[in-house]
Amino acid sequence: MGDITSLLERVNAGDTTARGALYTLLYDDLRRLARARLKLSETITLLDTTSLVHEAYMRFLNARELDFADRARFFGYASSVMRSVIVDEVRKRRSDRRGGAAEHVELDAEVADMAGGDEDQIIRVHEALDDLSALDARLAHVVEMRYFAGLTEEEIAGVLGVNERTVRRDWDKARTLLFSALK
Template sequence: MPDVTHILSQMEAGDLSAAEQLLPLVYDELRMLAAARLSQEKPGQTIQATALVHEAYLRLVGAASGRSPWNGRGHFFAAAAEAMRRILVERARARSRLKHGGGRQRCEFEEHLAVAEDRVEELLAVHDALDELARHDPQAADLVKLRFFAGFEHQEAAEALGLSRRAADRLWRLARTWLYQVLKDEK
């Protein structure tokens, strides 16, 4: 199994293909963590997405020996946000299937992520437009993933991506505006 720290350092060095290896690792870790958490919590409770991501980070990177935990942080969080996005989208799709007559599914951990009932459509729409945004400006897309899918606060997201507050403000404004235009355009 490839080492997350190693992947991150590869990415730091410019090897962006390493990201493809990072994502499944983070994804699995998140699911595992969630499952572990759920076993300790009472049924019917929810898990905070942000906390999960942070915990995953500490487990996968923070404990790695000999390296500053802050190296490659942006890449990690971007990957984590992407993982959260996929999880949420899966859940949203499942929900919308359910609404249209699908049977009840087994209670999975995604069920316990508090996706607001009314956000399903919005979530899927943003998800679709996000790939296009990522083609134009990957960092803007990462910011959206962190804030929208991983529930990061603005300041947290800015730090995770290694952006100054002002740069993050600008990027956020641009990303929101552009996505809004795209979504409006589709309607």
């Protein structure tokens, strides 16, 4: 972790070579994270593991500062970025499939419902997480870190500065609220 912290400090100081070194050091972990996330939605997005990692990295480069105290906080941020990439990809595909700015003519309602079911679910979950974040930001962070980053309760507790039991309660509460919102 010392290498990662040192590289993050150098990146924040403007060292462009540190960005490449950081990416190289974290690449395998980012691929594992992306693979786990895409496994849950393999039929929903055309992204593959490499594309998701590279797109996330491009967004890291555009970030003004990468200020993380430890590995878990970095991967909490990475999970949020990957969620954003996937949602943006689904929105883009939905827009393209529906003709983008072209006039929309629906031929068959049943076919349209069948084609977009999985993508609609991704968008609904994203919107429900946004609503949850407005209600209780910590609950939304717990969901992001657990679902999108695959962090353990112990790692999440470390990132949020709470104990593991609080994380378990937050996870249960968040699942209940999300289930209600998605009905």
